[in-house]
Amino acid sequence: MAIVARGFPGLTFGTTPWSATASTKRTPAKEAGLARCWQSFGFSDNVKVTSAIKEEVRRNGFPQSMRPDAYYFLSGGSALQREQPPGAYSILAASTSSLSDDAIYSVEDDVRNARVLFKDTRLFSTAKGAEVLSRIIFAYIQHNPTCGYFKGLANIAALLLTAFGKEREEQAFWTLVALLERRFFPYTNGQVPSGARIEVHVLQMLLEQRLNALAAPLAKLGADAVETLCYNWFSAAFTRALPHELVLRIWDCVVVEGPKVALRVAMALIKTCASSVQSCTNIEVLSRVVEARLSRCQDANALLSIAFKGLGSLSGASVDAARARASAALQRALSIQLTALARGAGCNASGPLSTSSGGSSSGSGRLHHKIASSWPSLKTSGIFLSTV
Numbered sequence: 001m002a003i004v005a006r007g008f009p010g011l012t013f014g015t016t017p018w019s020a021t022a023s024t025k026r027t028p029a030k031e032a033g034l035a036r037c038w039q040s041f042g043f044s045d046n047v048k049v050t051s052a053i054k055e056e057v058r059r060n061g062f063p064q065s066m067r068p069d070a071y072y073f074l075s076g077g078s079a080l081q082r083e084q085p086p087g088a089y090s091i092l093a094a095s096t097s098s099l100s101d102d103a104i105y106s107v108e109d110d111v112r113n114a115r116v117l118f119k120d121t122r123l124f125s126t127a128k129g130a131e132v133l134s135r136i137i138f139a140y141i142q143h144n145p146t147c148g149y150f151k152g153l154a155n156i157a158a159l160l161l162t163a164f165g166k167e168r169e170e171q172a173f174w175t176l177v178a179l180l181e182r183r184f185f186p187y188t189n190g191q192v193p194s195g196a197r198i199e200v201h202v203l204q205m206l207l208e209q210r211l212n213a214l215a216a217p218l219a220k221l222g223a224d225a226v227e228t229l230c231y232n233w234f235s236a237a238f239t240r241a242l243p244h245e246l247v248l249r250i251w252d253c254v255v256v257e258g259p260k261v262a263l264r265v266a267m268a269l270i271k272t273c274a275s276s277v278q279s280c281t282n283i284e285v286l287s288r289v290v291e292a293r294l295s296r297c298q299d300a301n302a303l304l305s306i307a308f309k310g311l312g313s314l315s316g317a318s319v320d321a322a323r324a325r326a327s328a329a330l331q332r333a334l335s336i337q338l339t340a341l342a343r344g345a346g347c348n349a350s351g352p353l354s355t356s357s358g359g360s361s362s363g364s365g366r367l368h369h370k371i372a373s374s375w376p377s378l379k380t381s382g383i384f385l386s387t388v
Helices: 051-060 067-074 077-083 088-093 101-117 127-143 153-164 166-184 192-210 212-220 225-235 244-257 260-272 274-279 283-295 300-309 316-347 363-372
Strands: none
Touching (some): 051 244, 153 166, 166 192, 192 212, 212 225, 225 283, 244 300
């Protein structure tokens, strides 16, 4: 059986994805040009990341030849794959029958856009690369149906696939799952839309505490200014804001150090755009100006130096506490919205919310999904002036 992707004439999804088990072999002990800390480093599920390696990753990132193994093992992708029954990815990637037409069309549109965005990479110069990318995305939204498809998933998967290559498709998939569920958004189990909004709220708290000279002018642009400016940074893991090589350097640090890195990078980006933040009087104008500036940003070392050395210490405990408060406040506001919508739905129906004709999802399920993908803003959550 093969699956024909609507919108891609002649493109089929085979039931057996590309994979390469031989590619999990350990890194050679010696390789020309590698820093000393890598020369005796071997990847495994229990590999220990030393302080020397952490500093090397901050300064120079992973060597390109080591990046796929580094991501696969250090993100938890390897362990996650071993936790699954044999053939789990093949099953997820083999069918789209459980997905709605809207989800399929959205994926196809974004895959086309990703091919344009990554047009300079050999992987997406043929239909085969688009096929592998689509299969990974469809597998992910079936693996995590509560999250479903979100804008930015195609970009994240495409960049990850350029690092792995289509021959390591299955490893790229489990690394994608691990990156979202264990590195970027572990506190929401990979629920990216809600996780990104929590990060925006925490970022607002950190700005008020550490960069108030920038938080104050942003506040004057509206209660949702930070969300308007920064939400896509988190939801797309910076892939829609920065050049790809710079994004990979950020991901290198996230893989080693976890989600706190994304907050540091977001503050560093705002700090690098300080003059624009302080002079713009309209959030839409500011967003366009910042977008243009970041698209030309090439100096990863300068950005990461600001992120790790120019913002002071940032304890994990304080960030976790801020996330807990943000999550609680958002959940309260979400509950209020859900109750209001449920009452509205009850007024417009002759009976309780019923199962759809296809039997695949209920009205209440659709209602919950709609709310989950549109969490309350900074203005409605009531924590706009909270501090860490």
